[in-house]
Amino acid sequence: MSMLGRTFISRCLFSLIAAKLDGSDRGQGHFGPLANMGLDTPLRADEANSALNIDSLKLMSLAMDVSTLFQIPDSGLEDYLLRGQTIGDWVDVVMESRNSGAQALAFTSSGSTGEPVTYRHEWIDLLDEVRDLAPEFAAHLGQSIARVVVCVPTHHIYGFLFGIVLPAVLDLPVLDRPQAMLTAHSGRFSDGDLIVGFPWFWRALAQAGTQFSESCIGLSSTGPLDADITPRLKAKGLKAMIEIHGSSETAGIGYRSHSSDPYTLMNRWRVGPDKARLARNRDLSDTVLLPDRFDWVDPRRYQLRGRLDQAIQVAGYNVYPDRIAMQIARHPDIDQAYVRLMRPGEGDRLKAYVVPSDEDLPPAEVKKRLVKWCRASLTTAQMPAVITVGSALPMNSLGKPADW
Template sequence: MANSLNHHFIVTVIGDLIADELSRMRPAESEHWKRRQWHEDDYLISKNQVTKDDGDEAVAVDSLERLALAGRVVQFFHMGDSGVEDYLLRRHSLSEWAEVVLKSRQVHSQNLTVTTSGSTGQPKACEHSWSTLVEEAHAFIRIFNNEYDISPNRVVSLVPSHHIYGFLFTVLLPNLVDIPVIRGFKAYSHVRNGGLRAGDIVVGFPELLTQLSTEIPPLPPGVLFMSSTGHCPPGTLHQLYSMGAARTVEVYGSSETAGVGYRSEPEDNYRLLPRWRSHDSNPQCIVDRQTLLTFDLPDSAAWKNDSEFQIKGRVDKAISIRGTNVFPDHVADCLRQHPDIADATVRPLVADEGTGLKAFIVLQRHSENAMTEQSLKNWLSERLLAAEVPQHISFGKQLPLNTMGKACDWAIDKP
């Protein structure tokens, strides 16, 4: 069982890979693709072959898009040189693609390659050995059973399956213990409208859990919430506890490392997972106990002892928005490419302003009356992911500066 991956889980991952790749190639359609629920009967069809008889299960792509989609699946499932990867271009349905993946895993590598969710250009590919991922999933099963006295009966997934966090907890873990998974709007509805039950593992991310924490009805006993991809506000976790959550577990890690540490109280230190040990001389690194390879942490860490640490902030200045690592400087660079913009700065919204980004724009003189906030958002939506498009855009004759002449924050106009 540890070496196998069920067909329906592979279909789920393939669907999320297709959605992610189409979102990158067609930014204006990103929300459509990421909301879509994928099924075994969904299939790819050439744009010039679509007819009125093709239903919702048909996904029209051109030849270059089809190559990119197949390439993404080959990369994720480590199918290169398997000898069967070319069959993806001869098959059409997600079920058929899953069969090709299964064959590749039988005759070739079972390792996986995930990509970072950041927005700094080409995503970084991060390879993980299958055995290491299986060991991590088993480690969390033991934590749930032995430390939290919770036996997982069902996973309620609010995250995509193709990132390392989603794969570990909404694909690999339920695959190992043979429990069902609900996804998409059905999963959201279960959380929001009282459909949870004892043994549910709700896998979410900070922004969505913050929203849901004030909307959910009282919880039944034995429900565990998980959060990752970024800092979850302590108030959110305390609110979930007040509604009856048995545990709220924050997982710290990255695409490069998979899980590194965990905690169940926001004031606690993170505890290292069994795979890792702290570096002897560099607090910004951890060491794989088995391979002795060293990995950089993406955040500034303060170690309390050899196995416990606190996180002090991102090193690379990324922020997590709806589960996607977004770089404000990258968004500002994109804005400066607009021919009517002289300069721009981008910052995250502060707590009382909402979640997401805000931008301040200085227009070229000839354009001061020719651009609106909505027209600029439309322009950005064709070039950036939805999470990267600022929620609020302000205009002025110069970028905001404080009395010392340094860049500073600015207030937004609230509706």
């Protein structure tokens, strides 16, 4: 039986429902739905004072998301979700499902490199990860963790591990969004805080000059943290920053406390003989491909050398969106670029989102110059069929590239 009580399951459901209602899985999102949600919130639009205000089709979609996240079909109780009248009823179904044997969870990737993919994780693996890292966090703090300040969505695997599982295992108080974001904005951290953030969040605090209590540590994941960010945060009082490397498929793989150091492989993993796979120590036959390019220092430490090439097919040709984005970003009028495959309803070609280096240059002129350059520099399969111009790249609630 898991140790996830009603409060922890509720927080995860609130995060999932708010993200789906607000669309924050495709953008930065706001916290309106999250702030107005409670266990007694009615699920149906015809109920008075419902904060959800959704129709039956949206309700069914949400129920499927909840069922997938908590792997409720393992218990055979998935039909009970649509009988629920309030969010609290859904929490009851999840708890009963877990008590009836549905212990696994499934998390969906951000879709930053293509269509989102859902990966199943066994509960014991998630427990092993937080139990492995908890002593590391306490060692950097110089004391026991006093509180977890969660500034990330808890329905994604990173937020779930350190915003749900960790405080459940250690019986810790939690400050969750949106209150956690308000605390971060005002710098009202306390001694013993473990602050769970992501690169975009940490960059924003560094730029704002946020002051920290002397005994706070930060946690960052979901993408690389710029090398200058941690020193700037430490200059304002942050005691340590621990970077977690992983993916939706693997959960955490390694960690480090200095940007120049190699990552240390988590205890639950072992590198395979071909150094292209990882095996779980509890079952060496259970292996996964490395999600990135690893440069192994020794069997327990590695440096990251970038993502593995994400080739996709366009008109029968292999193309590499990340490489194309790097080429486009070299154009003198372009500051940043992001390239991805169109969604099925949009077409079967690439599309690009670009941020011009000169904000005063009209978008139409940016497109005109870029199209001319693309025709001369890219193959037909590589050339984006649609170019969108904006002031900033679209990001999801974890600071990863989002679709548009």
